Amino acid sequence: MRTPLSWLAGRYSLGARSVRLAALGSVVASIAIIVTGGIVRVTGSGLGCTDWPMCTGETLAPTAEMGVHGAIEFGNRLLTGALCAVVGWVIITARLQERPMPAVLRGGWAQFWIVVLNAVVGGVTVWMRLSPYIVAAHFLAATLLLTAAVYTWHAAYADAAGGRAEGTAGDAGGAYEGTRQDAGGVRPAARIRSLSAALVAVTALLVVVGTLATGSGPHAGDSSDVARMPFDWTAVTVVHGVLAAVVLALTGALLSALPREGFGAARRKAVVFLAVLVGQGAVGLVQSLTALPSLIVMLHLLGAALVWTGVLQVHLTVNRGSAGDRVPPGGAPLPRARGAATHA
Incomplete structure (x- = not known):
């Protein structure tokens, strides 16, 4: 069964530099999501949105009455979408290489599922009213994402060298x-x-x-x-x-x-x-x-x-x-x- 990625790979190809830049982008994005999560914490905005996945029980986005805390928390949530786009680009660029990059593909898909996991943990964090144990798990899940991103970045160079790097x-x-x-x-x-x-x-x-x-x-x-x-x-x-x-x-x-x-x-x-x-x-x-x-x-x-x-x-x-x-x-x-x- 042909997938959209296999269809694209049969018609287009990208250079090794593109996958390296994409992998580096995922590292930067993973660090950014850790930092923005910290901004939510130190500004006291963890419950700026009182529900999940909706910001409130009735609205997806924060209302004006929710003030800056709602805007900070909602902005942090929006970054998950940007992170998915970056990870998706890693997967696409790896798939469109003339030389197969299996390690990069595995790393890209691992990042995707970790992003999904972390989004769910973030939702549980709100539901549990910022239980410190769930908050810690949320941070560790973000660190797991960074781990996968760094592995993928390294693999992008190793795969370009023909497998195991020297x-x-x-x-x-x-x-x-x-x-x-x-x-x-x-x-x-x-x-x-x-x-x-x-x-x-x-x-x-x-x-x-x-x-x-x-x-x-x-x-x-x-x-x-x-x-x-x-x-x-x-x-x-x-x-x-x-x-x-x-x-x-x-x-x-x-x-x-x-x-x-x-x-x-x-x-x-x-x-x-x-x-x-x-x-x-x-x-x-x-x-x-x-x-x-x-x-x-x-x-x-x-x-x-x-x-x-x-x-x-x-x-x-x-x-x-x-x-x-x-x-x-x-x-x-x-x-x-x-x-x-x-x-x-």
């Missing part, structure tokens, strides 16, 4: 895993992969604990009396800070473990991630010491999205690499694959 820990490991071991008997490539996996896991825990700190803090998402999580905000914040320090240490350890030859892209991304992490830590410290002002809270939320994007980029590059990075230990760089490109 410069991976596996590639380097294949060149020297059987011949080089450290004093403890751990092969370098295995250590790199283990550090990368640990870095992602602890960063994920850092994000989750951050939602607990937010759920226990003053920004409930509405100006009315909204229940908060029954945790001690100071204690949760201390745990959050300790986890941030662990992430910082793991990043330094990964940078030290990455060989200079064969992992240039991974090292560059790890350095950028380290800089973002330090900046995010500084914003978080200022936030804690200044009674959580709304603007600083927004910057910290943006930083959280950038930190998660950065750690995923590091992990994907270490494990899949970017084209043109592969260098055998002690040897010259291997030929670059046709059509390959390295992305920042």
Whole structure:
């Protein structure tokens, strides 16, 4: 059975650059939806629309009497439509490639269904009158969308290089895993992969604990009396800070473990991630010491999205690499694959 996409693919084709730009657009849109959700929270507009999917029991859009809070919440809802359009363009551009891009297609469809999931969770959030646990789930669903978007962005470059991109820990490991071991008997490539996996896991825990700190803090998402999580905000914040320090240490350890030859892209991304992490830590410290002002809270939320994007980029590059990075230990760089490109 022919689908509209297969019909289009039989008549038109697009260059690899189009799918890369579309995938990047989905990353930007995913970060934007996290930030606008934060704007809803810090402005107390979470119940600006009192129902879902309608704004009120009778109207789809907010009325003039609902004021700025209704406009902010409704504007955030409208962004879901824009996000669907961006994700749809990712799927279309991937389907219209002369060389199949199965990973990008999978990533695009995953994003679509996560957008649907997050819209439903957003509706439940309103129905539950901003339960802090549902609000946290709403944020984590948005983070899951960002995860799929970053994976798709990375896959757009890997697929353009003809499947598995060069410069991976596996590639380097294949060149020297059987011949080089450290004093403890751990092969370098295995250590790199283990550090990368640990870095992602602890960063994920850092994000989750951050939602607990937010759920226990003053920004409930509405100006009315909204229940908060029954945790001690100071204690949760201390745990959050300790986890941030662990992430910082793991990043330094990964940078030290990455060989200079064969992992240039991974090292560059790890350095950028380290800089973002330090900046995010500084914003978080200022936030804690200044009674959580709304603007600083927004910057910290943006930083959280950038930190998660950065750690995923590091992990994907270490494990899949970017084209043109592969260098055998002690040897010259291997030929670059046709059509390959390295992305920042």
